[in-house]
Amino acid sequence: xxxxxxxxxxxxxxxxxxxxxxxxxxxxxxxxxxxxxxxxxxxxxxxxxxxxxxxxxxxxxxxxxxxxxxxxxxxxxxxxxxxxxxxxxxxxxxxxxxxxxxxxxxxxxxxxxxxxxxxxxxxxxxxxxxxxxxxxxxxxxxxxxxxxxxxxxxxxxxxxxxxxxxxxxxxxxxxxxxxxxxxxxxxxxxxxxxxxxxxxxxxxxxxxxxxxxxxxx
Numbered sequence: 467x468x469x470x471x472x473x474x475x476x477x478x479x480x481x482x483x484x485x486x487x488x489x490x491x492x493x494x495x496x497x498x499x500x501x502x503x504x505x506x507x508x509x510x511x512x513x514x515x516x517x518x519x520x521x522x523x524x525x526x527x528x529x530x531x532x533x534x535x536x537x538x539x540x541x542x543x544x545x546x547x548x549x550x551x552x553x554x555x556x557x558x559x560x561x562x563x564x565x566x567x568x569x570x571x572x573x574x575x576x577x578x579x580x581x582x583x584x585x586x587x588x589x590x591x592x593x594x595x596x597x598x599x600x601x602x603x604x605x606x607x608x609x610x611x612x613x614x615x616x617x618x619x620x621x622x623x624x625x626x627x628x629x630x631x632x633x634x635x636x637x638x639x640x641x642x643x644x645x646x647x648x649x650x651x652x653x654x655x656x657x658x659x660x661x662x663x664x665x666x667x668x669x670x671x672x673x674x675x676x677x678x679x680x681x682x683x
Contacts, residue, residue, distance in 0.1 A: 469499040470507070472632070472681045473658050480511050481652040492518030498654055501574075508573040509654075514538070519562035528576030529553040530613075532636070532674055536567030545585070550605045550613075552576075552584035570636055575679070580608040588615055598622065610678035618642075618673070623666040632680030633657040640671025656680070 469476055478498055485494035489504065492515040501507040514536070531538065531551040538545045540559040545551060553559060555576050586605050596602035601617040610631050618640070635642065635655040642649045644663040649655060657663065659682045 467501060468497050469656075470501055472656075475646075475658060475661060476654075476656040477647065477649065478654045479650065479652065480654055481650070483511075485513060488512075490518065490520055492516075493520070499656070506574055508571070509575075510571050510573075511568065511652075512571050513568045514561075514563035514566055516566040517562075517564065518566070520560060522558055522560040524556065524558045525553055525573060526555060527574035527578070528555045528580065529557070530572040530575070532570040534568045534570060534638075536563060537565055538563055538567045538569050543585070546587075546589075548588040550584065550586040550588060552582065552606055554581045554583055557583070570674070577608060577611075580611075582606075582608075593617060598624065600624075611676065612678055613674075613676045616673050616675050618667040618671040620667065620669050624664070626662060626664040628660050628662045629657060629677050630660060631678035631682055632659045632661065634676045634679075636674040638672045638674055640667060640669045642671050642673055643667060659683075 480496055483496040485496060488495050494513045496511040498509045499507065533545050533547050533549040535547055538561065540561040555578050584606055588603055591603055593601040593603050596616065599619050599622055603615040605615065606613040637649050637651050637653045639651055642665065644665040646663060659680055
């Protein structure tokens with residue numbers, strides 16, 4: 467079990483982590499949180515070397531992917547950098563990468579009723595005006611959970627706030643900051659239910675954000 471105490475704040479600079487072997491040849495990973503060795507609630511950075519592939523398998527409680535580099539593929543298509551993917555509970559696929567890729571993956575964390583299959587190319591999807599000067603690209607919403615990209619202009623300071631149901635952030639570019647520290651590209655942050663922070667940036671920064679999904683007890 468790795469980092470499964472959701473009452474604790476976590477900050478992991480994933481760029482500084484070493485890659486570890488997986489059971490599949492040519493697939494390496496950096497585990498961020500994991501319920502069991504090869505099953506259950508899991509969040510990881512995963513790298514497919516060129517030609518690596520998985521046999522067909524099922525995700526009992528869904529799979530969520532953001533493609534960071536390269537091209538990730540399965541029988542539904544080829545997905546380049548910036549693609550956001552959701553495969554619902556019970557879905558089956560056989561993923562592979564011809565040229566290699568790096569992906570951010572969350573496994574077995576869906577509500578059973580969250581049954582929508584999602585494919586979003588964030589490189590071509592439009593941004594919407596958010597609070598203040600922020601640009602927001604909503605990727606998925608189900609009940610209290612919301613997933614989005616947020617683009618921060620240089621010098622932006624956000625108001626102090628709390629997140630009911632917690633918050634996760636993956637810094638995609640730039641450096642995200644708050645009163646607790648500074649978080650360069652590839653940093654993963656997990657803030658527990660009702661935690662508070664006062665975020666800001668000095669440079670243009672893009673983050674992948676999920677809110678409202680962590681345990682509230």
